Structures are given as structure tokens and as C-alpha cells.
Amino acid sequence: MSGNQSYEVLINPHPLYWVRDREQILIVDEQSQEIYALQHVEAAVWTWLALAYSYAKIVELSTAMLGVPSAEAEQRLQVIFQNWQNTGILAIEAR
Amino acid sequence: MANLVVTDVCNMKCSFCFAHDYLRKSSFISLEAFEQRLDFIERSDINEIRLIGGEPSLHPRFPELIALAQQRGKHIVVFSHGLLSERALACLESLPVEECTILINMNATRTPGQRNTQEQHQRWMTLRRLGQRALLGFNIFEANPQFDFILPLILEANCRRVIRLGLAHPILDGQNEYLHPKQYPMVGHKISQFAKTAAELGVKLELDCGFVRCMFSNDDMETLHQAQADIGWRCNPILDVDLTEQVFHCFPLSGKVHRPFFPDADARNLRALLVEQTRHYRMAGIYKECSTCSFRQRDECMGGCLANTMKRFQPAALRLRVPDDVVADWPRAMA
């Protein structure tokens, strides 16, 4: 990526609390009183996000995990991020 | 069930105290407010009046509180450390045995970590005078609890043939000493062995809230059943009505899960509200395995203490910079 690349920032739009269970990640949204369960690849992506990995690193790890070309991994990531935006646990930070 | 907090004063320094962060004030309930609480108990069809603190007996008008409670014709329960003033002890001693239970916390102390013979002697004198009114309780906050000393006291002081064992739970965001769930299996085995010894002397164990099924092996469970121990897998809002017109789920969650107490409040509604406030955390439990555990699915366990469960959660602080050109096609959901 070039030095003058511009970015959007994805954040959790309101306080969320999460825990790693044996087979899933549980996320509590106290505002909406909802709980979400993430499994499989989604759980891994959430973890890497929570660990503050860069987008490029998450793409690299997802590529290795899925065993697919990186463009395909990136597409899968996009679907995951869009789902999370739809449920309200992720949003693009307003500039 | 509901506990009425009559004071936030206590003269003990128990390291495991669930109310550790709560006991910073020096307030006592007024007789008028106490009568309101008694109306609430009656209105809610609750059959016990349970006085809790702090140490309830330190209330300067303790005998009057007891007299007011007695007028309601319900069973009176007092949670106490058992190191009572002569005035408070005489008041409790005057209650008919069948109308009261004085639940004595046997490991309350002013000197945590040290043997205090003066306290032991004073508590012994209390037990002798209360006799069958006294029910002895013990809080487990260490992996190797030493509770055997209680049995001879029960027999010698002729107290009720029951020991109430409680697990010391963490105050959410607090600083008390508590038994960590990873220590439960070891304690579970010790409890089952203690139940066996106690049963041989005609004493039954009663387990308080927050126990989990998997802390006991099948052999331990068999031993507990043979000893007729009273086991429940509870973690429900008891309702603690405090001095600042708040009702909370329980002391460990007092800072997080509470509701205002209105003069015409009803316990059933309050309990439903507190359950709803914590519903989404109940999917998890005290262990990683709880959310998919078969005991849980068969309703043989509730996943343990909610404060322990909530303590496992961490706040999310997501912040991912994604190149503009990648995001360009995404739908815009702005924060």
C-alpha cells in the first residue's frame, strides 16, 4: 500500500462486550439487549480484529486459513464485515 | 425471597465479603422506611422477612426493627456475623425458635488470615445462647477450605443440624477475595467428603447459589445424595432492597444490575426486570464450555454465578483501517 493511501475506519459503534467460549464467540450488545454468536471463520476474524491486526494482516491470515487466493479471501472478509454492519456490531467511523 | 438492607455498617473485615465495595457509608434504615419495606414484602406475598447488612444487629434501633417485623407474623431471618452486643443477642434470644433463623457467618473476622481466639470464643457464646435459632453458614473462598470445625460447634451448642455452604463470588469490577471457578472441582470433592462426615453426625449441608454441576464428579454427586445434601444450581435475583431506594440482583452485581425501588413496587415485577436486564449474558456461563454444555441443555445446571460469567466478558475496542478503494463498494453504515 502506498504512503498516501486514504482509509476508512471500521469500529464498533457502541459498547459491546464479548467472550470466547469453547466453540464460539459471544458478543453482548447492551444497547439493543441482543447477543450474537460467531463461529468458524467469523470467530477467527473477530479475534484478529480485536487483536488490532492491520487489514493486510487479516487478509494474509484469512488467506492461509481458507486456503484460497487472497482476492477470494478478501471477498469473504467483505461479506463478513457487511453482515456485521447490518447487525450493528460494526460501522464505518464518520469522518 | 427478598433481603432488606437495614444498614451498610459492618465491624468485620472479611476479605471475601460480596458487599466489600458497598460498606463505605454509615447509614441506618429509618423505622418509616423499614415499615415501607415490610409492606412491600406483604404485597409481594413473600413469607420471610430477611434482614441483611452490613451487620443488621449494629442498627441502633435493632430491637425495634425486630419488633416491627414480628408484628407482620412472618418468619424472620437475620444474617449476622455472630459477634453480637448483649442487647442484640437478648433481643434475638427472646424470639420463639420456630419464628426465626439467625444465619451466622462462621468465617466472618476482623483479622483475615489469622486465627482469632477471642472472636471464636465470643461466637461460641452466641451459639450457645441462640441454640436452635442459629443456622451456621460458611463462605468458601479458598481451594482448600477448612470447615470441619463447624460440626462439633453445632453439636455442642445444639444449633440447627444444617450447615449452609456458600461460594465466595466476585464483586463485578470489585476487589474481594473469591473462589475462582477453576478451583471449583477441587472444592466440589471436599464438599462431598464433608457432607459424608456431617451426615454421620446427623448434620445436613445446604448449598447456596452459584454451584455448578460439573464441579462434582458422579461419585461426589452420589455421596452428596446419600448425605441428603440440599443442592440447587441457582443464580436468580434474590432482590436486595438497599438504603438508597435501589433494588439489586445481588451484592456481587450491585454496581451493574439494579432498578429503582418505588413505594408501590412488587417483587415479581422487579425480579422480572432484573432477569430481563441480564438475559443476554445468561447464554454464557462461568466456563468456556457452559454455552454448549449438556448439563445446561438438560436444565441440570444454570452455568453458575452471573457475576463470574459477566467477569469473563471484555469490552470490544475495534478499530480497523481499511483502504478506501476496498470500502468503496460497501454500503455506508456510519457510526
Place this chain on the structure above:
Amino acid sequence: MDDIFLVPVIHKYLLYSPLHHFVALVDRHAAQLIRAGLNTQDSVPEVLKTIAEQLHSVEINPPTVRTGMLDDPLFLGMIPTRNCNLGCRYCDFAAPKLDGPVMSLDTARQTIDAYLNLLKAAGRDYGEVHLFGGEPFFAMEVVQFIVEYATLGASELKLNIHFEAITNGIYNSKSCRWIADYFDTIILSLDGPAEIQERQRPARNGHNPFSTIIRNARVFSEAAVELIIRVCVTSQTVGRMAEIAAWLGEEFRPSTVCFETLTESQLSRASGLMPPSPWEFVRQFVDATRVLDRYGIEIVLSTTNMQNIQTSFCPVGKDALIVSPDGTLHACYLLPEDWSRNNLDLRFGRVAEGRFEIDDQALQRIRSLSVYDKALCSNCLCRYHCAGGCHVNHHLAGAKHYDDLCIQTRLITIAKLLLQMKQDELVDEWLTNRPAMEASVMQPTDRLFRLEPIP
């Protein structure tokens, strides 16, 4: 029946049969009567009948060396890197320590695929992934990938995987929280309070990492992860074992504390660090046992774990699959340089294309490394749990006499068996009577039927 051992303890005798899970304390006359009774089926006095009956009862079979296909590995070991950010004064792991090879994501992926497929093909539903180093978390991204990928694969194949790592405890808070949440067991190397830890385990960059390690140990203490603390004991710290035990018990809520004595090496000698005397170590070990018991914490010296009836003390011979950063398959997590100094080759294959390519001859050679080849162990009561100790560092070839490691294992085994029988007073008396301790551990054989006469 031959594997029944008798050891004098002052005026009493410890009778121990690991294959019957049996232990008793008897006097000389009783020992003679039991021996005669077991030998000849003669009548044994009523009072000794229970003992004789138990020793006549069916014993478990002596442990055997593994044969056949490798389908029941002890665990999958992964070494993401040999690099480490500490410069422990007794650690002989070879340089370079900071810029050596790191396992690639592809090797990690193929290793996990191979392991999960092996488990599935063998019809198993449980596996263990253990991470070793250097310091495994020095390659944090690789470890995080390993855990996520193994979890994903295990979930698809309906396998339950236990994650374990041995670590020095140096990482930032976020990583530590991740380890605490995602691992089942953490073995933390922590030799004692600041002055001990800093002397024995300093950082390579001159910084003092003690406060970071303590902060992280507290995170492990508060989390669900099982915490095991490993303490390396030297001649300088042996006198402080009880104090160290109390400190660990008070501060960190470990399930287990392992006190292991320093393995002497060129580097440790150059650093002025020496192993403790075994006689002093056992005294301190017993004191530490009592301290930790108050906290409900188990104490371990790895060669004295009597739960395990085994032919080999360590993963070697148990089909552990330990994968080095380059994908080579080893039976031991120590360095090849260390094995070769003891004329051992513990390589037995490699990971390739998502499967383990196993060299069968090498596998059989490694499996045959067992206590049955160690002559000195043949008459020792510890043979089925110590099994001769580390194949790499405990040199027994041609040995005629017990060395300090043997003495320490024998002493602690005896002390543990006596404590198990609540013989605390006898233990205390024995520990202050050096000739009696020597008589216990220096006899030429412990075998009941070969002691002639019973001493």
C-alpha cells in the same frame, strides 16, 4: 510379583508395588513374613493378610514399548520459533535467539491438517496441541493462526482440542489476555521473586521484564486458563523453596507448581549456577509441599509423578509429534545439537502436503528408548514413573551408581509415599537423619525378593 519394592526408613520399611497401586509401612518382621508368604503361599499372620491378599491380587501389566502404526500420538507439539527474548543464565538453547527461523503459516496449516486428519482416521475425538520454543509467543502471529486454524478444523471434524504452551510470560497485555482466553493450560517459567528471577532469567536487551511477567501471571490467575508455574531451583535458591511456594500460592492461584532442579551445563557453570544438593532439595521440597497444600496446590517434580506408569519419562517413545519451524518431525522438543551430544537422533519424519511422512525405522528406534534398556534402573522403586529421566540430559549409559538426579528422585518418591500415608512425623525424623536417608536410597536393590537379607 517381582516388581514389589522395599525401602528402609529409619526403623520401618516402605513396601511399594506400583503395579498394584499399593503402599504400606511395615516393620522388619512383617516384611519378612510377607515375603515368605508371597513366595511360598504359606499362611501369613491374620494381621498381615490384607496386605498379602492385595499383593496377590491381579496386578496391572508392566508398561510396554509402543509398536505398530502411529495412530495414538501423545500430542502434537509445535515449535513456531526457537527465538527467545530472555537470556536465561542456565539455558543452553543455541544462538541465534532473536532472528532464527519462524514457522511459516503454510507449514503451520499443513501440520494441523495432518494432525487433525490423523486423529479423525484413528477414530479419536480429542487431541492436544502443545507449543514450545524458544519462546513460542515470540512468534505471536503464527501462534494465533495455529489456534484459530486448529479450532476451525477441529470444529468441522467434531474434535475437541486442548491447547497448551510453555512460556516466559513476556508480551503485552492484549496478547496476554488472548492467551488467557484461548489456551487451556499455560506453563509459566517463574523462578521466584524479583531478585531470583532477575539473576537467573534476565532479558537479552538489558531491560527488566519482571514486572511484565508478574502482571501477566496475574492475568492468567484471574482467567479460566489452568496455570502451572515452573520453578528452576539452584543451590542458591533451594533454601527459599517454601518462601517461593507461599509467594506463588498467595499471588497467582496456580493449579500446580513444578520445582525442577537446574540441569548443569557449560553455560550454567559459567554463570555460577549449580544444582542444589539432593539431600537439601528433598527437605525443602517437603516444606514447600506443606505450604502449597494449604492453598490446595499440587507440587510436582517431574520424575516423581507416580500417577504415570510408563517406560519413558518424557514424550520420547510416546509418539509425540513435535514439529520444528522447518516442518521436521522430532520426538523431543530439545535441540538436535543436545541430542547428538548424547548420540541420539530423535528425528523421525516431516510434514508434507498435509500429512506426516514418517520414517518407520526411526520411529521404532525412538520407541525402543525405554527404562528397560537402563540397567541402573532395573532394581529401583522409581523405574515405572521416573523411567530413567530425560534421555538427553540424564546420562545413565554404563552407570553403576545412582547420581544426584537419581538420589533426589528416590528421596522425593519415598517422602511422597510416606506423606500419602500421613506419616508426617516419620518424614520429619527421616529428613533430619542423613545416615537413615542414605540407607534408604543407597541400597543396591529395592526389590523385595532380591534383598538378602532384609537390611
